[in-house]
Amino acid sequence: MSDPRLSPIPELTTRSEPGQVVAPVADLCRSPGGPRDRQLLFGDRLTRLGADTAGFTYVQAEKDGYCGHVRTTGLGPARKATHWVISPATHVYSEASFKSPEVCSLSFGSALTVTGTVEGYAKTAEGFVPLKHLREANQRFDDPVAVAELFLGTPYLWGGNSRWGIDCSGLVQAALLACGIPCPGDSDQQLILGEAATAPYRRNDLLFWKGHVALVRDSETLIHANAHAMLTAIEPIGAAIDRISAQGDGAVTAHRRPELGVS
Missing domain, CATH: 3.90.1720.10 (endopeptidase domain like (from Nostoc punctiforme))
Structure with a gap:
């Protein structure tokens, strides 16, 4: 018997459109506005499977196949990640300076698309992230x-x-x-x-x-x-x-x- 957490519900599946999470953390709920089953992180890739319902979209996460409903405002178009966060957490700054206002905070494991570097900071569409907190997307840990x-x-x-x-x-x-x-x-x-x-x-x-x-x-x-x-x-x-x-x-x-x- 297939696992319903990993098998899209046919009656909810009306499309197949790539996307990703653009909120720092997004709850993956078993129904629109319902209990949280898991969470997705900024940059997590997914497939939009269903229409937007009550502010939620039915999706399937790429990293583990988990299906659920995510707030539509936390979703955006898919982008190719170049780096990921390897510190417990990091800040995204409005400028390439730790004295500038932070835009948001990201958890370990978040994926980013870096378009350039400025004085020790990675430039992204969201803002600037300390390079010391990042690793290239294909570089993994071993323990x-x-x-x-x-x-x-x-x-x-x-x-x-x-x-x-x-x-x-x-x-x-x-x-x-x-x-x-x-x-x-x-x-x-x-x-x-x-x-x-x-x-x-x-x-x-x-x-x-x-x-x-x-x-x-x-x-x-x-x-x-x-x-x-x-x-x-x-x-x-x-x-x-x-x-x-x-x-x-x-x-x-x-x-x-x-x-x-x-x-």
Whole structure:
């Protein structure tokens, strides 16, 4: 049976038009104005599938195939990204100066089209971004845990995918995509990643519980966005297993080892 999150609803699909997100963060909702399922970031490519309804457009995200409704005002024409944000967050300035007013803030993973450089800043249609916060679009990281650690202290947000708020599967997806590893959006979908593994734990292994996922940091600790701490935090593996079981969410359901170096 196909996953409805990844399969466009035929009766809502009236077109196929490329586009992208032009808001810093856009909620991907299961219905117009309904609950948030996931989020898309500035520059995320997508396909507009449906007509604009009550200020929302039905879309399918390119990065993971997730379908949902996004505010139409947060969408624009597709552009080829040349760079992406590799710092936890950055500002877009009105001029090539940190003293100029900021236009907006962008999260790690946002994609930009750079048209030139001015005194250490990338020039874009939106404004100027510090070059130190960017990397060329084809340059990836090689350690998902190192990426996840950029989000330490980020507030927990159900369905969140940005520096302003992120959940367990959003953190895993951000970490793996940054390393060129395809990754679905939700923890139950992420169970397909890599291959089944057994102890001892290795860095970048994935541990799953019902409705939760964490990245193994080393043989003794993991990193995860969790509602217990209400932020992204490092926790001893044994303590996390005991705590999650004690709060009624059961034992570890899977231990997976993603294949690194995939692009």
